[in-house]
Amino acid sequence: MSYVEKWLHKHVPEMIDLFVTPLCTVLVTSFITFTIIGPIFSVFENWVLAGAQVLITLGWGLGAAVMGAIYPFTVVMGLHHMYNVIEAGMISNTGVNTWMPIASAANFAQFGACLAVALKVKNQKTKSVAFPSSLSASLGITEPAIFGINFRFMKPFICGMAGGAVASFLASHMHGTNMAGERVAFGATTYGVTGIPGIPAVNNIGMYLIELLVASGVAFALTWIIWKEDAPEGAKKEAPKAEPAIEAPKTSVIRCAAGKVLQPTKGKVIAREEIPDETFAAGILGDGVGIEPEEGVVVAPFDGEVTSVAESKHAIGLSNEGGMELLIHVGVDTVGMNGDGFAPAVKEGDKVKAGQKILTFDRAKIKAAGHPDTVVILLTNSDDFEGVVCGVE
Amino acid sequence: MKSFDYVITDPVGIHARPAGILVKEIKNYVGSTVTVTKGEKSVNALKLMALMGMGIKQGDTVTVSVEGENEEEVAAKIEEFFKTYF
Numbered sequence: 001m002s003y004v005e006k007w008l009h010k011h012v013p014e015m016i017d018l019f020v021t022p023l024c025t026v027l028v029t030s031f032i033t034f035t036i037i038g039p040i041f042s043v044f045e046n047w048v049l050a051g052a053q054v055l056i057t058l059g060w061g062l063g064a065a066v067m068g069a070i071y072p073f074t075v076v077m078g079l080h081h082m083y084n085v086i087e088a089g090m091i092s093n094t095g096v097n098t099w100m101p102i103a104s105a106a107n108f109a110q111f112g113a114c115l116a117v118a119l120k121v122k123n124q125k126t127k128s129v130a131f132p133s134s135l136s137a138s139l140g141i142t143e144p145a146i147f148g149i150n151f152r153f154m155k156p157f158i159c160g161m162a163g164g165a166v167a168s169f170l171a172s173h174m175h176g177t178n179m180a181g182e183r184v185a186f187g188a189t190t191y192g193v194t195g196i197p198g199i200p201a202v203n204n205i206g207m208y209l210i211e212l213l214v215a216s217g218v219a220f221a222l223t224w225i226i227w228k229e230d231a232p233e234g235a236k237k238e239a240p241k242a243e244p245a246i247e248a249p250k251t252s253v254i255r256c257a258a259g260k261v262l263q264p265t266k267g268k269v270i271a272r273e274e275i276p277d278e279t280f281a282a283g284i285l286g287d288g289v290g291i292e293p294e295e296g297v298v299v300a301p302f303d304g305e306v307t308s309v310a311e312s313k314h315a316i317g318l319s320n321e322g323g324m325e326l327l328i329h330v331g332v333d334t335v336g337m338n339g340d341g342f343a344p345a346v347k348e349g350d351k352v353k354a355g356q357k358i359l360t361f362d363r364a365k366i367k368a369a370g371h372p373d374t375v376v377i378l379l380t381n382s383d384d385f386e387g388v389v390c391g392v393e
Numbered sequence: 394m395k396s397f398d399y400v401i402t403d404p405v406g407i408h409a410r411p412a413g414i415l416v417k418e419i420k421n422y423v424g425s426t427v428t429v430t431k432g433e434k435s436v437n438a439l440k441l442m443a444l445m446g447m448g449i450k451q452g453d454t455v456t457v458s459v460e461g462e463n464e465e466e467v468a469a470k471i472e473e474f475f476k477t478y479f
Binding site for chain 2: 277280327380
């Protein structure tokens, strides 16, 4: 059709192109279709039809079984609509659509498999998909069941194929009665429906019900036995390395608009002015507090980053997202100890979480060196912030 | 820009307490930017934590640069300061 149209576009004067081209295109191509293409292809069609009919009756129903098994694959590929042509052909030919039982077997088997998943699975989300999908599959619409559950988990799909095969085999040996009362092959009098809505369409309801039962029963049983649910995601992942839970300190010692500084060391909090060092007490390095430590452990007072670790290991600088720059200085004049008795647990650039251990110090050594072991906590840029309040809360 | 070199004589170098004093001093010179360089590393002298992080010890040579208003004057004052405290 496109060739005709293109040719016409080229040769027809523009003025009349608009109405002439489409008209002629359709006329020409339909003429060709009816007189040439149609007759040729209908010969092919008849071959396909004959072939399909033979296939179904082949090998005492084995051909039917094969069709019943691969049917769901054609559904996945969306090709299953082409059967309508075969089915229509059958009806006009012999009056009996023997394809339908195969399709019904295949579809109802997918229903059976999906139902098994729905009942067996523990994962609620999957369950909530599987139940309605199996329902629609029983009514002949199998895409949700196939794409949503069976094909996804693969084993149910294969069990469905098995169920479809078995039931198709069975159906090919069944018989029904046609309108004239004659005994004919088991099938339907129309096409387009499978599963439960197909009941009024078949020429032997009793047989049909048996077929459906077999299809779904086999698929269900096989799925139930073979298919196992994957372990829930949580259990699959290896348990994270057991880390002692980082607990953030409960009290804060400095608070301002940019955040809180939690108490980094256990002990008595003293006012900045009481720190036994002139420089610190005077607030030259910023506002803050001192702590008379109970134990030699300093933890991060907020989530942030280590900006510096003194070479003499007795002081750590930290900053947080709010821009607070905090100095934690352990002891007074302890720089002179040259690191003996101090063990930082972090290095410059490390990210820390509130409560995470950042330094351990030996109180006895500090005392022995003749220094107060007061832990000094100062917000060095306290001038940059509003509402800086120091003290325990 | 005006700069001078200085060898630290104070046994504890530039660490928390003296660094804090330095910062306080520099804050007074509002129009100037003071940079302290040790070897490859340079920091704005106002950044206390960065200054401390450099670990400037006795015997280290640092270069102090001043840029801005009255740089001559400020540089001279800072040099005095260094001589006194460091």
